[in-house]
Amino acid sequence: MGEFSKFEKLIVLLAAAIGWSHDAVGLTLLNFLAEPIMREFNVGTLEIGFIFSAQYIFCIFGAMLFGEMG
Template sequence: MEITPFTRTEKLIVFFACALGWAHDAIGLTLITALAEPIQLSFGVPISALGFVMSAQFIATVPGA
């Protein structure tokens, strides 16, 4: 079986799939960050716990990406 290089179309498909995945991850992180205060207030979570969870989320995105 011979290995052939990717065609231009296949490269574009992979590029757009990666871009879509990256955008989906960024939107999820942005929404959670924007809604953190209302969630914290509605559940009565201390601000220190919210800070810990948000920090852990941002740190975890590096190895998870």
């Protein structure tokens, strides 16, 4: 394969940034929705903390898995 042009490198960088921001928004949005989720499902701070912690821990495994696939 030959060298990539600056434009092609920029497109790859923009695609990666858009993908990262999409993932970050999804995780951040849940933090803002924690209180309404707790009220709707009648759970306490311990339970919602465990659920959110598990989500962040499994994000690491997902990143490792899909990082190896890419």
